[in-house]
Structures are given as C-alpha cells and as structure tokens.
Amino acid sequence: MAAEYLQVLAPVIGLAVNVFLQVAVFRMSGSSGLLKSVVLAFAAGFFATSSIGIAALSACRLAPADFLALSLAQIITYSALGYSYFHFINLGETARRVRILTEVHNAPGGLSMGEITRRYSAKDMIDIRIMRLLKSGQVIYKNGVYTIGSPVLLVMSKAVTMMRRVIFGKRANG
Amino acid sequence: MRVLFYGLGIFGISVLAHLIIWRVRPPRRGINTLLRIFFGSLIGVLSGLAVLSFTCPCVREVLPKNLPEYLQIALFVVSLAFSYVITYTAVEAQSPSIDMVMKIAAAGPAGLPAGEFDELAADEVLVIPRVTDLLNDGMIYDEDGKYRLTGNGSMFVKVFILYRKLLKLPKGG
Numbered sequence: 001m002a003a004e005y006l007q008v009l010a011p012v013i014g015l016a017v018n019v020f021l022q023v024a025v026f027r028m029s030g031s032s033g034l035l036k037s038v039v040l041a042f043a044a045g046f047f048a049t050s051s052i053g054i055a056a057l058s059a060c061r062l063a064p065a066d067f068l069a070l071s072l073a074q075i076i077t078y079s080a081l082g083y084s085y086f087h088f089i090n091l092g093e094t095a096r097r098v099r100i101l102t103e104v105h106n107a108p109g110g111l112s113m114g115e116i117t118r119r120y121s122a123k124d125m126i127d128i129r130i131m132r133l134l135k136s137g138q139v140i141y142k143n144g145v146y147t148i149g150s151p152v153l154l155v156m157s158k159a160v161t162m163m164r165r166v167i168f169g170k171r172a173n174g
Numbered sequence: 175m176r177v178l179f180y181g182l183g184i185f186g187i188s189v190l191a192h193l194i195i196w197r198v199r200p201p202r203r204g205i206n207t208l209l210r211i212f213f214g215s216l217i218g219v220l221s222g223l224a225v226l227s228f229t230c231p232c233v234r235e236v237l238p239k240n241l242p243e244y245l246q247i248a249l250f251v252v253s254l255a256f257s258y259v260i261t262y263t264a265v266e267a268q269s270p271s272i273d274m275v276m277k278i279a280a281a282g283p284a285g286l287p288a289g290e291f292d293e294l295a296a297d298e299v300l301v302i303p304r305v306t307d308l309l310n311d312g313m314i315y316d317e318d319g320k321y322r323l324t325g326n327g328s329m330f331v332k333v334f335i336l337y338r339k340l341l342k343l344p345k346g347g
Contacts, residue, residue, distance in 0.1 A: 001242075004240070004242040005242055005245075007242075007246075008242050008245050008246045008249060011249065011253065012249070023340055023341060026341055027340075027341065027342065065175060066175060069175040069177065069178050070177060070246075072178060073177045073178050073181065073246065073250055076250065076253075076254070077249055077250050077253045077254075078253075080253035080254050080256065080257040081253045081256070083257045083260075084253070084256040084257050084260050087257075087260040087261070087263075087264075088260070088337075089337075091260075091263070091334070092334040092337060092338050092343070092346050093343075093346040094271070094346060095263075095346070096267075096270075096300065096301070096304045097267075097304055097307065097308055097313070098331065098334050098346060099345060099346055100301070100304055100305060100308060101308065101313060101314070101323065101327055101330065101331035101334075102331055102334070102335060102345055104314060104321055104322065104323055104327075104331075105323055105328065105331050105332075105335065109320065110317065110320030110321055110322040111320060111321055112319050112320055112321070113302065113305060113321070116301065116305060116321065117297045117301050117302075120301065121295075121297060121301065122294075122295040122296050122297045122299065122300040122301055123295045125270055125295070125300050125301070126270065126274070126291050126294055126295045126300075129270055129271045129274060130274070130291065132271070133271065133274065133275070138275065139274075139275070139278060141288070142285075143285075144287060144288055145281075145284070145285030145286055145287055145288065146278045146281075146285055146286045146288065147278065147281075147283065147285040147286075148275070148278055148279055153271070153275050154275055154276075154279050156272075157271075157272040157275045157276050157279075158276075160264060160265055160269070160272055161272070161276070163261075163265045164265050164268075166193070167192075167193065167196050167262075167265060168196060168197075168200060169196075169197050
C-alpha cells in the first residue's frame with residue numbers, strides 16, 4: 001500500500017526537487033540565466049519523478065499495460081506541474097497585474113489611478129518589453145527598424161491568437 | 175489505464191464546458207469560473223464513481239479500485255487544470271509583447287520603424303483595463319479614489335514578492 005501512495009506522490013516529489021533546484025541554481029549562478037535554471041531544474045525533477053515512479057510501480061507488481069499507463073500518468077502530471085511552475089515564474093516576470101498589485105502593496109495608503117500610471121505607465125511597459133525582446137534575440141533592431149530575430153515567440157504569438165479565437169469566437173478581436 | 179481514462183475524461187468535460195460557457199457569454203471573473211468548472215467536474219465525477227462502486231457491484235471492475243487510484247486521478251486532473259488555467263491567463267488579456275511581435279511580423283522584411291510602438295503605449299489600453307480586471311476579480315478595492323489590496327490580492331501578490339525576493343529579482347512587469 002505504501003508503494004501505491006508513493007507512486008501517486010512521485011510527481012509532487014519531482015516538483016519539489018524542481019522548485020528547490022531552480023531556486024538554488026539561479027541564486028548560485030549570480031542572477032543570470034533564469035531560463036537555464038528552469039530547464040535544468042525541470043530535467044532534475046523529471047529524473048526524480050521517473051526514478052521514484054518506476055521503483056514504486058515495480059513494487060506494486062502490475063500488469064505491463066497498467067505499469068505503462070501509470071508511468072504515463074506520472075509523466076503527464078509532473079510535466080503539467082512543471083509547466084505551471086514555469087508560468088508562475090513567468091507571471092512574476094511579465095504580468096501587468098502582478099506588477100500593479102506590487103505597486104499597490106508597496107503603497108500603504110493605497111494608490112490612485114494617476115499614481116499607478118505614474119509608477120508603471122504604458123510607455124514603461126513597452127520599453128521593458130522591447131528591451132526583453134531585444135535581449136532574448138526574438139527581435140532585432142538595425143538601421144532604425146525592428147525585424148523578427150527568432151520565430152519562437154512569433155509561433156507562440158500565433159498560437160495564443162488562435163486560442164483566443166477558439167475560446168472567445170467573434171469576441172476575440174473585441 | 176483507469177487513471178488516464180477518468181483523468182482525461184474529467185479534463186475533457188471541463189474544457190468542453192469552458193468552451194461552451196465562454197462562447198455563449200464569457201463570465202466577468204474568468205479565472206474564478208474556470209477553477210470552479212474544473213474542481214466542480216472533478217469532485218462531481220469522483221463522487222459519482224465512489225457512489226457507483228458501492229451501489230452497482232456489476233460495474234466495479236471498470237471503476238477506480240482504491241483510495242490511491244482516486245488520489246492519482248485527482249492529482250492528474252488538478253495538474254492539468256493548473257496548466258490550463260495558467261495558460262488561459264495569457265490568452266484572456268491581450269499581451270503587449272504578442273501585439274508587438276505580431277506588428278513587427280506584419281511589417282515584413284522591411285521591418286517596423288522604431289516610433290511605431292508609440293501608438294500601443296496608451297495607459298487607457300495597457301494599464302487601466304488591468305486595474306479594472308483586478309477590481310472585478312476582487313484583488314483590489316476602491317476607497318475614496320485610492321486603490322488598496324483586498325485580503326485575496328494581498329495574499330496573491332505576497333507569493334510573488336516572496337519568491338522574487340528569494341531569487342533576488344527586481345520588480346517585473
């Protein structure tokens with residue numbers, strides 16, 4: 001019975017390894033390479049999930065088909081948790097809502113709309129994003145014009161636009 | 175096999191419910207509603223299966239066998255639900271980065287002149303609607319023209335602040 005619970009918990013243990021290592025690697029690397037720390041920690045968590053999962057499933061003495069199906073369920077669960085953690089990091093890095101909430105949090109007396117836009121204006125937002133796109137090589141600036149540097153973000157942008165159409169239908173452009 | 179079958183089934187039902195509800199009329203508090211759909215479907219289906227396993231011995235073979243199996247289905251669905259909801263947050267609000275990339279792509283090989291982003295940089299488009307979303311989501315409240323954090327908003331942002339402090343990262347945005 002303990003092995004059955006352990007195989008259920010394998011993806012959660014994998015996520016814990018992922019989070020701990022990501023924080024440790026990023027802090028040790030001197031605040032550079034956030035993406036590298038995320039990838040490395042995800043791989044370590046995946047390894048932990050698979051190792052614990054296989055060991056626990058072996059102790060459960062299952063039919064090969066069930067063994068494979070439960071392994072697949074563990075991998076999907078861990079991948080989904082890892083993906084959510086990556087997005088959590090990304091939200092802190094890029095989300096406007098989190099930044100606005102942070103500004104309100106830092107002002108004990110509250111902030112008016114004017115004070116919010118003075119602390120975090122649309123112009124700041126665009127400037128931060130241009131810098132980020134240039135730094136990551138997604139966009140290139142040459143001779144006074146911007147061009148696409150890497151198709152990765154463009155593909156993601158098209159995917160998000162398509163998802164908006166699927167979810168919101170005609171309202172997607174509104 | 176049962177974990178995958180029921181897990182994907184519950185996830186599929188939730189996504190279908192999401193698409194139908196949003197096509198008819200998108201709710202004001204999208205993320206909240208989405209979480210209710212996922213957790214409602216999960217609790218509803220698992221409770222139904224548990225009741226069936228006690229009342230209909232004839233179908234017991236195809237139902238989850240024991241508590242670990244129920245827990246594994248729940249964890250499977252919760253992890254997929256988190257992924258889905260967190261992806262939805264990026265889809266729900268039009269991202270400025272995506273608008274910028276699409277604009278550059280639309281300009282083609284000639285490129286987009288630097289000043290073209292100025293028209294995107296309007297507080298009325300990028301900042302004020304997000305403040306309104308935070309009000310609607312119950313993260314902030316308006317008191318005499320000043321926005322303050324609600325209990326939920328404070329709890330939500332403290333997680334990010336704490337995490338970014340741990341990583342020694344500056345304010346994002």
